[in-house]
Structures are given as C-alpha cells and as structure tokens.
Amino acid sequence: MAALLELADVDARYGPIQALHGVTLSVEEGEIAAVLGANGAGKTTTLRAISGTVRRDGTLRFAGRALHGGPDATARHGIAHVPEGRGTFAELSVWENLRLGAYSRRASKEDFARVQRYFPWIESRRSQQAGTLSGGEQQMLALARAFMQRPRLLLLDEPSLGLAPLLVTEIFRIIRELNEQEGLTVLVVEQNAHIALQLAQTAYVLEVGRVALAGPSAEVQQHESIRRSYLGY
Amino acid sequence: MLGLSRKTKVSTGASLPVIVGIAAACIFLLVGCLVSNIFAQQTVAGLAQGAIFASLALALVLIYRATEVINFAQGELAMATTYIAYQLTLWHVSYWLAFFLTLVISFVLGAVVYGVLIRPVQHRSVIALVIVTVGLFILIDGLVTWKWGADLKFMPAPFGNNVYHAGGVSFSRQDIGVLLVSILSVILLWVLFQFTKLGLAMRAAALRPAAAALVGIRVDWMLAIGWGLAAVLGAVAGLMTEPSQFLQPTMMQAILLYAFAAAVLGGLESPAGSVVGGLAIGVFLNLIGQYVGYATSELRLPIAFAVLLVVLLLKPTGLFGRRQVRRV
Numbered sequence: 001m002a003a004l005l006e007l008a009d010v011d012a013r014y015g016p017i018q019a020l021h022g023v024t025l026s027v028e029e030g031e032i033a034a035v036l037g038a039n040g041a042g043k044t045t046t047l048r049a050i051s052g053t054v055r056r057d058g059t060l061r062f063a064g065r066a067l068h069g070g071p072d073a074t075a076r077h078g079i080a081h082v083p084e085g086r087g088t089f090a091e092l093s094v095w096e097n098l099r100l101g102a103y104s105r106r107a108s109k110e111d112f113a114r115v116q117r118y119f120p121w122i123e124s125r126r127s128q129q130a131g132t133l134s135g136g137e138q139q140m141l142a143l144a145r146a147f148m149q150r151p152r153l154l155l156l157d158e159p160s161l162g163l164a165p166l167l168v169t170e171i172f173r174i175i176r177e178l179n180e181q182e183g184l185t186v187l188v189v190e191q192n193a194h195i196a197l198q199l200a201q202t203a204y205v206l207e208v209g210r211v212a213l214a215g216p217s218a219e220v221q222q223h224e225s226i227r228r229s230y231l232g233y
Numbered sequence: 234m235l236g237l238s239r240k241t242k243v244s245t246g247a248s249l250p251v252i253v254g255i256a257a258a259c260i261f262l263l264v265g266c267l268v269s270n271i272f273a274q275q276t277v278a279g280l281a282q283g284a285i286f287a288s289l290a291l292a293l294v295l296i297y298r299a300t301e302v303i304n305f306a307q308g309e310l311a312m313a314t315t316y317i318a319y320q321l322t323l324w325h326v327s328y329w330l331a332f333f334l335t336l337v338i339s340f341v342l343g344a345v346v347y348g349v350l351i352r353p354v355q356h357r358s359v360i361a362l363v364i365v366t367v368g369l370f371i372l373i374d375g376l377v378t379w380k381w382g383a384d385l386k387f388m389p390a391p392f393g394n395n396v397y398h399a400g401g402v403s404f405s406r407q408d409i410g411v412l413l414v415s416i417l418s419v420i421l422l423w424v425l426f427q428f429t430k431l432g433l434a435m436r437a438a439a440l441r442p443a444a445a446a447l448v449g450i451r452v453d454w455m456l457a458i459g460w461g462l463a464a465v466l467g468a469v470a471g472l473m474t475e476p477s478q479f480l481q482p483t484m485m486q487a488i489l490l491y492a493f494a495a496a497v498l499g500g501l502e503s504p505a506g507s508v509v510g511g512l513a514i515g516v517f518l519n520l521i522g523q524y525v526g527y528a529t530s531e532l533r534l535p536i537a538f539a540v541l542l543v544v545l546l547l548k549p550t551g552l553f554g555r556r557q558v559r560r561v
Binding site for chain 1 (some may be wrong): 372430434436437440441443444445446447448449450451452
C-alpha cells in the first residue's frame with residue numbers, strides 16, 4: 001500500500017535562495033514521523049513545502065493524489081499545519097480559534113466534546129482571548145484547533161519551542177494520545193531530537209536541505225553521528 | 234515573519250476613562266434634549282448626519298483592517314453607486330427596490346475593484362496602494378461626470394417630507410429614516426462579523442492571513458467580500474446623503490473627510506470606534522453650529538479637522554484603539 005504522504009525530489013526556494021534540495025520522504029497512514037536537524041537544515045521549509053506556503057517543485061502526493069495549490073487548498077485536502085509560532089489567532093477567543101479549525105467542514109457538538117476530552121481546560125476558557133493564554137496553553141490550543149480540522153495528516157512545527165520541560169512532556173503525551181486513540185497521522189519537526197525519537201516510529205535527519213539519514217527511529221537513534229550531534233552522548 | 238514575535242496582550246476596545254467620557258456625553262445630550270426643544274432637534278439631526286459619517290467611516294475601517302490602506306476612493310465609489318440607484322429610478326424602478334438592487338451591485342463592484350485593481354499591487358507597497366485608490370477616485374469622478382453630467386440630479390424622496398411631533402419637538406421624518414437605515418446596516422454588518430462563520434473567517438483573514446490560509450480559508454475571497462461589504466456601506470451612506478445634498482459628483486467628498494475624522498477619532502482599527510466617532514462628530518458639529526455664533530457652516534470642515542488633529546496629537550490610537558504590546 002502506498003504511503004499517505006510521499007515527497008520525491010522536492011526542491012523549495014525563498015526567492016533566490018534554495019532551501020530544499022531533492023528531499024524525499026514518506027509518511028505511512030497512522031504513524032508518527034519526525035524530521036530532525038540543526039537550525040537552517042530545512043525542517044520548517046519541508047513542512048511549508050507540503051502545505052504550499054513556499055514555492056516548491058518535485059513530486060508531492062497525498063492519499064494518492066498530487067498536491068498542488070496554496071495552503072488553503074492543502075488544508076481542505078485534509079492536512080492541518082500548525083506552523084512555527086503556532087498560528088494562533090491571538091486577538092480572537094479560544095472558542096473562535098476552535099471554530100476556525102473546523103472552517104472547511106461542518107463542526108458538530110461531538111467534535112467539540114472530543115476536543116474537550118484531550119484538552120479538558122478549554123471549556124472553562126472558551127471566551128478568553130487566545131493571546132492572553134500562556135505559551136503552553138497556546139500550543140495546546142493550536143493542537144486542538146488543528147484537531148478540529150479532523151485532518152488525515154497533522155504537520156507540527158517545533159511544538160516544544162519555548163516551553164518548559166514539563167509542558168513539553170505534556171504536549172508530546174497528547175500528540176501520542178491523538179495518534180493512538182484517533183489514528184491521527186503526524187509529521188513533526190523538532191529540535192529536541194531526544195523526545196522526538198521517543199515519539200516517532202520513523203525519523204528523517206536533514207542537513208542543509210538534504211535528507212542525510214532516514215529510517216526507523218530506533219535505528220536512527222543508534223546512529224553514531226546522530227548520537228553525537230543531536231543527542232549528546 | 235518566522236512568527237517568533239507575536240502580539241500577546243492586546244487591550245481590547247475602550248479604556249475606562251473613554252467609556253466614562255462617552256457615558257457623560259450621552260447623559261449631557263439626554264439632559265439637553267429634555268431641557269431644550271431646539272437642542273433635541275439639533276441632536277437628532279446631528280445623529281442622522283453622524284450615522285452617515287459612521288457608515289462611511291466603518292467602510293474605511295473595514296478596508297483598513299483587511300488591506301491596511303485608506304481607500305481614498307470610498308466616497309467616490311459611494312457617489313457612483315448612488316448614481317446607479319438614480320439611473321434605476323429613471324427606469325421606473327421603485328425607490329426601495331432600486332435601493333436594494335444598488336446594494337447588490339455595490340457589493341459586486343467593491344469585490345471587482347479589489348480583484349482587478351487592489352490585489353495585483355497589494356503586496357508591493359502601501360504607497361502603490363494609495364496611488365491606486367487616488368487614481369480610482371479620479372477615474373470614478375470622471376466616468377460619473379461623463380455619463381450623468383455635473384449638474385444636480387434629484388431622486389424620489391425615500392422618507393417623504395413629513396414631520397413628527399413628540400413632546401413639542403418636531404423631528405423630520407427624513408432624519409429619523411436616515412438614522413434608522415444607517416444604524417440598521419451597521420448592526421446587520423456587526424451581526425455578520427460577530428455571529429457567522431463567514432464573518433469569523435473574514436476577521437481571521439484580516440488579522441492573520443497566513444494562519445487563516447492554513448485552516449483552509451481562501452484569504453483573497455474574504456478580502457474581496459470585505460471590499461464588497463465596504464462598498465455596500467458606502468452605497469448606504471451615499472443613498473442616505475442624497476435626500477439632503479442631492480446628486481452631484483462632489484456630494485461625498487466632504488463626507489469622506491468627516492468619515493475620515495470619525496474613523497481616526499474612533500481608532501482606525503476599531504469598527505465600534507468608527508461608529509461612535511461618526512455619531513459624535515455629527516452631533517458635535519450640529520450643536521456647535523447651533524450654539525456657537527461664529528461657527529458658521531463654512532467652519533464645519535475645519536472644525537472636523539481640528540478634532541482629527543487633536544486626536545492624533547493626544548491619543549493617536551483613537552478612543553477605541555488597541556495598544557499593541559509585542560513580546561518577542
């Protein structure tokens with residue numbers, strides 16, 4: 001069976017600067033895949049190439065169909081992208097943020113109930129302005145909003161960024177729950193290689209816009225250079 | 234761009250002193266109306282005028298929030314759509330049918346203006362956008378004068394010429410009608426923005442276009458709809474101006490300036506502020522004209538500009554402006 005998401009030889013560029021050089025990766029339905037790498041390796045750009053927020057060439061297939069068009073079209077195809085900085089609508093209420101998540105479909109009461117199962121605190125904060133939430137809460141709201149999209153694939157950009165270690169553990173616990181209980185497929189970009197490798201089944205390591213290493217997390221974790229560069233032992 | 238800087242705490246709406254000030258002004262007006270008949274008359278007439286300023290100011294604010302440009306052609310667009318209504322009545326369409334048809338036409342016109350003229354230069358520079366709207370101003374002015382001529386034209390009176398008497402005070406039916414129609418259209422728009430999915434998507438697209446696209450919102454469509462709605466509000470302002478000013482190509486030029494003062498007074502980013510600002514300026518100008526001997530009608534526009542200047546000097550964010558605090 002073909003993978004849910006397949007990238008073959010994908011290039012991406014910001015104006016004259018080429019950020020991705022022939023990236024090839026695939027994400028199977030139901031798995032968590034991680035993209036690791038140093039700053040500027042092209043992790044964020046990989047996600048942007050998938051959602052169409054950057055100019056890209058090459059083959060991108062999602063659920064057997066070619067992906068093209070801008071980010072709004074990608075979202076309607078069933079890919080939710082939580083960007084760096086979370087993409088929260090800070091000026092709007094928590095509730096409005098959730099409703100926006102369900103923009104391209106008809107949200108039911110059940111959807112909101114489901115969100116509350118994973119994010120119980122949201123109910124009591126629904127009319128709070130999203131910008132006044134703490135960083136961790138905003139990250140959770142971004143996850144909840146993406147979940148309201150009922151996506152087939154969730155793209156997560158650095159969910160641990162700027163959060164205290166305890167919160168990072170909590171966020172990753174929820175991601176795992178969504179994956180195991182809801183069958184949500186996740187492609188996560190992380191600086192924190194240690195926690196990402198624990199979470200993901202498959203990992204890709206990017207170096208200056210190229211895939212330097214790919215395979216099951218357990219193997220990648222054992223790899224000499226990964227241990228030295230990213231895990232520190 | 235990388236999203237590391239984000240707006241965190243944004244103080245919404247008016248601060249306490251502003252609310253107290255507005256409440257005090259309302260009480261002052263109410264007491265004045267109860268004490269003096271002329272005061273009451275002038276206040277209602279001022280509210281009617283102010284409601285027109287408010288509609289046009291709200292149109293400016295809508296576009297400013299969505300596209301971050303002052304649409305200098307907003308008044309001319311309003312004038313042109315009023316001429317369209319005039320043409321419809323010439324074809325024996327009844328006034329109110331022509332009114333609603335014109336709103337529909339205005340919506341399409343506004344959206345097309347966005348799609349054809351604004352969108353291509355939107356991401357170039359603010360100055361390019363401003364030049365496009367100024368060019369549009371001149372274009373519309375020329376087209377309307379070419380088609381209908383520069384002389385005064387008259388439409389059927391929408392509200393008749395009756396006068397209501399209440400407690401010894403006489404209010405013209407026209408003032409009441411203008412006030413009600415303008416306020417009703419503002420309220421309908423508010424309901425659209427606040428309580429519908431489309432309105433929410435439009436707000437999201439205006440606030441954070443990139444994030445809005447990621448949840449599947451067609452940002453361009455939302456901006457086009459915003460321009461369409463602004464044109465509808467402008468058409469309402471134009472049509473409600475016609476009974477007192479009559480039709481001529483220059484009819485909305487002064488009103489655009491009042492609307493601009495109203496929008497700045499309210500805070501350019503605040504829809505509620507622009508409405509309060511419009512009503513306040515309408516009433517203020519009328520009362521000044523009535524009670525301050527030397528403030529003749531020639532001074533109305535300079536007074537409006539004095540208001541604008543004072544606001545910009547003392548509180549540049551306006552009455553309802555948001556102070557943006559960024560945490561990096």
